[in-house]
Amino acid sequence: MSNEVYSLCFMCSIRCPIRVLVENGEVKWIEGNPHVAGMEGNLCPRGAAGIALLNDSQRVQSPMIRSGPRGSGEWRKASWDEALDYVAEKLKTIIEKHGGHSLVLGERTQLSTHVSKTFLRALGSPNHFTHDALCKGSVNVAARSLFGYTDAQISIDYKNVKHLVLYGRNFFEAIEVKPVGAFTQAMENGAQLTYIDPRVTITATKAHRYFMIRPGTDLALNYALIHVILDEKLYDPEFVNRWVQGMPALHDFIRPYSPEWAEQETGIPAQEIVKLARTVSKDKPAVVFHYGYRGAGHPNEVYFRRSLFILNALMGSIETKGGLFFKKGPGEEGGKPARKLTEQALPKLEVPRFDKVGTPDFPLPDPNHGVGHRLPHAILNEDPYPLKALLAYRFDPLLSIADSNLTKRALDRLELIVTIDINYSDIAWYSDVILPESTYLERTDCIQQANGLKPQMLLRRQAVPPRYDTRPGAIILKQLGERLGIGQYFPYETMEDLVRWQLEGTGFTLEDFDAKGFVAYGKRQIFWDRKDGLKFKTPSGKIELVSSLMESAGFPSFPPYTPQAAPPAGHFTLMTGRCAQHTHISTQNNPYLNALVPENCLWINDREAARLGISDGAWVEVTSRCGSGRIKAKVTDLIHPQAVFMLHGFGHEAQAAGRSFSKGVADSALQENIFDPVGGSPAYDHTLVTVKPVRN
Amino acid sequence: MSIYYLFQDAKKCIGCRACEVQCSSNKALSAVPKLCQIMTVGPKFVGSLPRAAYTFMPCFHCENPWCVAACPTGAMQKRDRDGIVFVDPELCVGCKTCMSACPWGAPQWNEEVGKVVKCDFCKDRVDQGLPPACVTVCPTDCLHFGKADQVRPVRRERYAKAMAGIE
Numbered sequence: 001m002s003n004e005v006y007s008l009c010f011m012c013s014i015r016c017p018i019r020v021l022v023e024n025g026e027v028k029w030i031e032g033n034p035h036v037a038g039m040e041g042n043l044c045p046r047g048a049a050g051i052a053l054l055n056d057s058q059r060v061q062s063p064m065i066r067s068g069p070r071g072s073g074e075w076r077k078a079s080w081d082e083a084l085d086y087v088a089e090k091l092k093t094i095i096e097k098h099g100g101h102s103l104v105l106g107e108r109t110q111l112s113t114h115v116s117k118t119f120l121r122a123l124g125s126p127n128h129f130t131h132d133a134l135c136k137g138s139v140n141v142a143a144r145s146l147f148g149y150t151d152a153q154i155s156i157d158y159k160n161v162k163h164l165v166l167y168g169r170n171f172f173e174a175i176e177v178k179p180v181g182a183f184t185q186a187m188e189n190g191a192q193l194t195y196i197d198p199r200v201t202i203t204a205t206k207a208h209r210y211f212m213i214r215p216g217t218d219l220a221l222n223y224a225l226i227h228v229i230l231d232e233k234l235y236d237p238e239f240v241n242r243w244v245q246g247m248p249a250l251h252d253f254i255r256p257y258s259p260e261w262a263e264q265e266t267g268i269p270a271q272e273i274v275k276l277a278r279t280v281s282k283d284k285p286a287v288v289f290h291y292g293y294r295g296a297g298h299p300n301e302v303y304f305r306r307s308l309f310i311l312n313a314l315m316g317s318i319e320t321k322g323g324l325f326f327k328k329g330p331g332e333e334g335g336k337p338a339r340k341l342t343e344q345a346l347p348k349l350e351v352p353r354f355d356k357v358g359t360p361d362f363p364l365p366d367p368n369h370g371v372g373h374r375l376p377h378a379i380l381n382e383d384p385y386p387l388k389a390l391l392a393y394r395f396d397p398l399l400s401i402a403d404s405n406l407t408k409r410a411l412d413r414l415e416l417i418v419t420i421d422i423n424y425s426d427i428a429w430y431s432d433v434i435l436p437e438s439t440y441l442e443r444t445d446c447i448q449q450a451n452g453l454k455p456q457m458l459l460r461r462q463a464v465p466p467r468y469d470t471r472p473g474a475i476i477l478k479q480l481g482e483r484l485g486i487g488q489y490f491p492y493e494t495m496e497d498l499v500r501w502q503l504e505g506t507g508f509t510l511e512d513f514d515a516k517g518f519v520a521y522g523k524r525q526i527f528w529d530r531k532d533g534l535k536f537k538t539p540s541g542k543i544e545l546v547s548s549l550m551e552s553a554g555f556p557s558f559p560p561y562t563p564q565a566a567p568p569a570g571h572f573t574l575m576t577g578r579c580a581q582h583t584h585i586s587t588q589n590n591p592y593l594n595a596l597v598p599e600n601c602l603w604i605n606d607r608e609a610a611r612l613g614i615s616d617g618a619w620v621e622v623t624s625r626c627g628s629g630r631i632k633a634k635v636t637d638l639i640h641p642q643a644v645f646m647l648h649g650f651g652h653e654a655q656a657a658g659r660s661f662s663k664g665v666a667d668s669a670l671q672e673n674i675f676d677p678v679g680g681s682p683a684y685d686h687t688l689v690t691v692k693p694v695r696n
Numbered sequence: 697m698s699i700y701y702l703f704q705d706a707k708k709c710i711g712c713r714a715c716e717v718q719c720s721s722n723k724a725l726s727a728v729p730k731l732c733q734i735m736t737v738g739p740k741f742v743g744s745l746p747r748a749a750y751t752f753m754p755c756f757h758c759e760n761p762w763c764v765a766a767c768p769t770g771a772m773q774k775r776d777r778d779g780i781v782f783v784d785p786e787l788c789v790g791c792k793t794c795m796s797a798c799p800w801g802a803p804q805w806n807e808e809v810g811k812v813v814k815c816d817f818c819k820d821r822v823d824q825g826l827p828p829a830c831v832t833v834c835p836t837d838c839l840h841f842g843k844a845d846q847v848r849p850v851r852r853e854r855y856a857k858a859m860a861g862i863e
Binding site (some may be wrong): 029030031033042044045047048049050051052054108172173175178180181195200202204205206207209210244317581591592593594596597637638 | 708710711712713715716717718720722725727728738739741744745746747748792832833834835836837838854
C-alpha cells in the first residue's frame, strides 16, 4: 500500500514544497515537489533529514507535566485531557487575578499563527509576538520607511540578477532551495557575486569579489558607495526622478562620506569601493544589494538596512527583472485570500503590549510581530504591568533571546511556562508543561498564502499518522481554548475542517490541492508598470528617502554616522551565524544533521590566536559581560582580527535531547540583550568578548 | 563496466551535503556509513579570493572493480546488465577485504549489521528510470547522472561560452 502526498517541508521556516512517498504508513522518500518550478526534486540537507526527525525517539512523545524543580528533568507523562485541564486551570487562576494581558505567547511565525493570535486576543491579551523582530525587525521597519511595504512583501528575482552584492547574507549556507538554484543558474549565465563579511563562508568561496570588512562597519561602506554613485551619477536617472523622493537631502548628507573616509572605517581600500560602485552600476537595473535575511547585527541596524534599500532604489532595481519586486496578492488576479481566524469579531484590547510596540516608547516596530527580546525586561521590571504566564510555541526564548542568564531570571518570575514543541528544546525542558506537537509529516496545516509574481496557495498535508501521542498546534490551542471558555472562536474539529473554513469564498477546495500541492490564481507573472504603475504605500506614493514614517515618530532619516570603535585590547566582537546543516536551534539533535555538525567552535584569527597562545582545536574560555563558556578554537586566517565567530544554536541544556545536550556553547549565553531602538532588531553581533586558553 | 557516469559539476557545488543526507535516509542507514561524501579542501586564500574545493565521492563503479576481485564470498558483484557494482548483504560476511581493496574508500562499514554497505547508484531507482537519491535532491543541480557516453559536455559549453566573447 503506497501513496504520494504533496506537502510543505518544515525543517526550517521557508516551507519548500515537497512530495512525500508513503508505504504502509511509513514515509519512505521526500523530494522537492516536481510540479513546482525551481524545486523539481531539490532539497537542502535539513529537508533531506525530515524522515530522521519523524522517526526520532528523542522527541517529545506525549504530554509531560513537571514533577521536580524547573529544568531538573523530572517529568511525569500525562494524557492530553490531564495536561490540557492542568494548563487551563492554572491559566484561569492567573487570568482572574492578573487579567488576560498577563499571558504572553511567543512563537516562530508559522502557518497557524492566526490561530495563536486569535487564542490570545480572545483571552484579552495583546501579548502575541513572533520571532520575526529577533531576526529582522529592523529590516521590516527599513522597508516600511522607504516603500510602505514590509520586507516580507518584497522578494528578489534571482534568476535574472546580473550582480548580487551580499553583506554577510550567507546565501549558500543559509540555504533557501529555490533562490539557491535560481542564482546558481544566473551565475552560470554570467552573473557576478560580491560578498562582504568579516568571515569567509562557503558563499565567499563562490564569489567573484570578497571583502573582509571590519566588523560592524557595513553602513560606512554603503554610505561611501552612495557617495560615489551620486558623485559620478551612476544611478538610474529615469527611475530616480520618477519615483525617489528626498534626493537633495541624500546629496547633502552623503557629502562627507567619501571612499577615503570609508577606507579608514571599513578597511576596504577606497579604490575598491569606487570600483565596486562602478562595476555594479554597469548592470543596473538587474543588480541587487541584498537587504538581508537575518538583519540583527548592530544598534544602527535600521539605518544599515535602509542604506541597502536605497542602493537598490538608486540602481532602479525595483519592480524589475533581476531586481527586487513587490509580492502580488490574489487581488491582482481578482481572487480572494484564504480566511484567517483573526478576521472574526474578537474582543477589543484595552492595554498596551508588553514590549510597548505601538506606543511612543517604541513606535516603529511592526505590531504584527512585536519585539520578543523585551520580554525579560518586561517580566523583571513589571513594566508596563506584571506578566505571569508564557506560552512558548516552537520558539525558544532561552536560546533565541540574547543573554540567556537574564532570560532565565525572568522566566523564574513566571507562575506558568507551557511549551508547544516537537523537540525537547531548552524552553520545553524548562517548562511546567510540554504539549507535544506533531511533525510536519504528521499533520495538515493552515493554508499558506504565497504571494509573489504569481499569487498561489500551498498546503501542508498530513502524510502519516502521528508516530507518538502528539497533536497539531492549532488543535492543541482549540482544545485549550474550549477549556477557557473561548471555544466559539475555533470553528473546527480537525485540521481539514479548518482548511475548508479558510477556503470558503476563495473558489478553491481542499481537493484542488491533491494533484500538485498548490493552486494558482493566475498564470502570468505580474510586474507593475515602472513608469506609472508602482504602488508605493508611503504618504507621498514614492520611495521616501526622507521618511515620513520615521520623521513623524521623531527619528531622523539620516543621522550622522557613529564610528565603530575598535574593540579594546584583548577584546573581540562576537559574531554569530548559520551553517547549511542546521536551522536555528531546532535541528541540532537530528541524528543525521547532528552527525554532520555536532557542535560549534570559536573562529579566531590566527595572528590573534598566536598572541594569546591558542592553538587550533584547543579549548578556550570565551567571556562576555553576561556569561562565559568553554569551546574549541578554530584558528584561521579566514576571519578578521577584530572578530570571533561561533555558529548559533548550540549549547543545549535539555538532557533528553541526548545528541545535542551540552555540545558547544550557546551564543545567547554570551550576547548582551542590546538592540536597535528604532527598528527593534537585537544587536546580536555587537557584544565584546575576551578569549583565553583553558589550561588543563 | 558500468555504462553510467555520475558527473559532479564542482563549480556549482556548495558543499551542503544534502546528497549525503538523502543517501543515508533513502537507504535507512545510520549517519555513520557514507555511501557518498563531499570532501571539502579549504577554504584558503588564493590571492585575495578565498577558494575551496568540494569534491563528491560516491563509488565510481569501476570497469575492473578491485573490491569484487577481493571479495572472498561473492557478495561484492558487478551487475551484468549495466556494470553497477553492489554488495549482496546475504553473502557478505563482514571480512572488510573490499574496504582494503578499494583505492577510494567506497565500501563502508555498517556497524548496525556487521556488514559492508556501498553505493549502488540506487539501482532500484535507476531500474525505475529515476536518478540516484543524491542526484535527485542536489539544490544546485551540480550532480548529473546518465549513460557515460551521453553526459552533457557542461565544461566544454562553459569554456566555449567564456572564450567566445560575444555576450
